[in-house]
Amino acid sequence: MKIKLKLFILFIFLSFCFIIFYKGLSNSNIYAPKVNDKRNLPNFEAKNFSSNININSKKIFEEDSFYILNIWASWCIPCRKEHPLLMKLSKNKKIKLIGLNYKDNLNNARKFINKFGDPYSQILIDDDGTLAIEFGAYGVPETFLINKNKMIIKKFVGPINQKIVDEIKLIIK
Amino acid sequence: MKVLKIILFIILFIGFPQLKSDEKKNELKSKILKNVRCLICQGQSVYDSESEFALSIKLVVEKKINNGKSEKEIYEFLRKKYGDWIIYEPKLNKNTYILWLLPLLLFLLGGAIIYRNLIIKKN
16 A cells, blocks of 8 residues: 555656656747836936937937837848838837947948948947846847837847837837 | 155055955955856856856946945846846745745655654654
């Protein structure tokens, strides 16, 4: 009787382990941080790309409209892929695009903008990557949608695609 | 010569607390960075990593320490930005109850079994 009970407990334990590991197999091994998408815009100061003057975030996002903050760099290949979509999106009057130039050589960044076009109403410089950390980003490209109440309501990791553009358009409608 | 010695002594005397405080700050920085997970190169701490993300996190942590933020405040800041997963030591919440309480339960269970066996042996 005692042996039967022990075997039963062992069986339950092994089944439990099997279920846990089997479920784990189907989980994605690409980690994306689980954070609340909706959060306040961080308060920061950043250098303007063209004027080289420090500007406060309140001044940057002062207008009563939706904003997109796009983190980009001239050395980032996926940024080239999403650029035409950003150009298209910049034509929408309901939204303003702010670029955050991440750890870049400014001359190369200028060349990039001259070559592919400037979708941004303003470009900020993040030469050491600390501003991107304030936004909770962990690479380039990354895009944040900010609503009229100055809340970050969406975060898109990686290059944006047509599906994401449609989603943004639906939100700002 | 005597004046020189006195000046040297004064310089050392003034500089020593500064050195001590820098050492403490560096220790705190290392401690925090070892407990922060690199989200780009998973399996490595920010302390061990040289990725762009890790380099930026190192700078942010250093800035926060210099601004007088405590270890707890820095962890809280990182948690807010990247979620609980960025810190190696998980916080006690509804998702981590089992993780925290299971070792304690197993310890108590083991203790109870040993105690029971001892009593049986004694009898």
